[in-house]
Amino acid sequence: MRISGLRLRWLMPLMLLLLVGCGEQAPPCHYVGEPDEAPSAGCLVVYHGKVLLVETRLGGFTPPGGTVGPGDVPQCTAELETWEESGVEVEVTELFHRFRNGFRLYWCEPVGEPTPRVDPLQLEVVEAGFYEPSAFETLKWRFPEQAEMLRDAVEARIQSDAAEPRIQSGAEGEKK
Numbered sequence: 001m002r003i004s005g006l007r008l009r010w011l012m013p014l015m016l017l018l019l020v021g022c023g024e025q026a027p028p029c030h031y032v033g034e035p036d037e038a039p040s041a042g043c044l045v046v047y048h049g050k051v052l053l054v055e056t057r058l059g060g061f062t063p064p065g066g067t068v069g070p071g072d073v074p075q076c077t078a079e080l081e082t083w084e085e086s087g088v089e090v091e092v093t094e095l096f097h098r099f100r101n102g103f104r105l106y107w108c109e110p111v112g113e114p115t116p117r118v119d120p121l122q123l124e125v126v127e128a129g130f131y132e133p134s135a136f137e138t139l140k141w142r143f144p145e146q147a148e149m150l151r152d153a154v155e156a157r158i159q160s161d162a163a164e165p166r167i168q169s170g171a172e173g174e175k176k
Contacts, residue, residue, distance in 0.1 A: 024119075026083055029076035030091035030111065036104055040067050041074035043082040043108035044096050044150065049158050050130035051150070052116065053139070054085045057126055060142030063105060063150070064088075064128070078106050086128035087117035096153065107157070133158075 042065020045052035053061045066081035068074050075092040082090045090108035097105045116128040131139065136151040 026080055027089045027111070029073065029079055031073065031075035031079065033075070035073040035075060036095070038068055038074040038098075038104040039102040041065055041078040041081070041104040041106065043078045043090050043092065044105050044154070045082065045088065045090055045108045045110060045114070046154055046157055046161075047110050047114055047130055050132055051154050052082070052086055052088060052114070053129065053131050054118075054125045055127040056124055056142055058124075058142065059140065060144075061131075061139045062142040062146070064125075065103065065105070066124075074104050075106060078104070078108065082108060085118075085122065085125045087119065088114040088128070090114075097149075 042063045043052070044063050052064065054064045055061050064082040064085040065078060066085075068077045078092055079090050082088055089111040091111055092106045092108050094107050095104060096107050099105070114130075116130065118125050118128050133151045133154045136147045139147070141147045
């Protein structure tokens, strides 16, 4: 069977849309509380002393995050973008920092066992993983001025958690 060039031009994008539509469904938003207002949001996730970072196709490492759509809650966008970019399901716990451009970076906790992975159809990210704060100075950062601030905050958080661990119970690790 022969497919004409015109049909092939329509068939390929249609097949791609079908493949994208068959992907894994995003988890629900876990955030319950007063929504922020922000143009973009992301998550700062610390797990076993390491930080979840993504390497973007634009170049450089950064915490996962993205643009808040019209009518969307920034905290939910932070959770969704983290899952889309890294495959890690998270829950926003509190605001970490408001950047001058309006970006909100939240402290987020993993839901379940976090296993970073990048969806091959993901166009923004080439790598996702957990990194030691001590390795931050060796990474090429998307926004270099953030590396030291994030390292210092994460190290303080790790020390705080060691002194006063968060109590978790239940199969889902609910905070008590």
